């Protein structure tokens with residue numbers, strides 16, 4: 001099942017564990033990489049010394065390549081960009097903006113650069129700037145999302161840049177069916193976040209994990225569309241309050257205050273009422289806690305079975 005993405009980064013399975021702010025740390029990323037995928041440590045707003053510690057934790061768990069995410073809207077983007085070079089991190093993914101000004105230094109240091117993109121125009125811009133691969137992320141994803149669905153976005157990004165770089169699909173993918181579908185759309189691999197929220201190595205509050213395991217198909221909603229930072233979360237009191245205020249035409253400043261610290265409330269305190277419980281639409285499919293190794297082996301075994309059982313249809 002090796003794809004050109006596997007060759008590019010030197011991994012067994014073409015799966016990236018999506019960066020999850022305040023969630024994906026060295027332990028999770030190390031476990032994903034040790035299992036044959038690419039684990040990603042989220043760098044957003046993590047102080048440099050703590051991030052360095054997390055990178056070293058991942059290195060102590062695995063000798064295989066792993067990555068760090070640079071969230072470009074975050075104040076510490078510049079520091080994270082430098083730290084990955086200092087620490088010899090093999091892969092960088094980026095989100096919520098253009099990493100253009102960092103790309104040259106990363107490439108000189110031999111870092112594989114993989115921006116996450118929500119549209120064809122941004123995918124083209126990233127490839128022109130020197131990206132080695134792109135993740136085309138549909139609006140089904142958790143967290144900060146674009147407008148397009150994975151089904152519409154991935155083949156269009158593949159047509160636009162797939163002859164130059166590998167394209168990975170993200171958003172709404174959590175099992176072997178999703179992997180097969182991504183391959184059929186022309187992707188060379190997938191990025192999954194929500195499925196890894198259920199991993200044994202994922203250090204979120206037990207209430208958060210339970211919420212994901214219990215979630216149904218219609219349980220997420222996008223808040224903050226008017227603020228320019230649309231974020232998909234599990235519906236709760238915080239999400240309903242924000243949507244109500246948006247409907248009433250309240251100024252973004254009025255409800256953005258609710259978002260401050262809300263992710264920490266969910267991840268660390270387990271506040272499922274007023275915390276920001278970021279999750280993708282596929283949470284309804286995520287029903288059991290497993291190790292990263294079990295998750296990765298299961299989804300790729302499933303992908304083979306799905307392909308065998310469905311190929312006669314074509």
Ligand code: TUI
Nearest residue numbers: 021095096097098116117118122142143144145146229
């Ligand atoms: O970045 C994500 N997902 C995220 S970031 C995040 S942290 C956060 N917390 C609170 C509020 C807002 C964010 C949680 N989830 N996904 C990748 C992604 N990147 N989605 C969309 C984009 C994107 C958008 C615009 C990438 C590039 C871009 O370029 C615009 C430009 O030209 O600069």
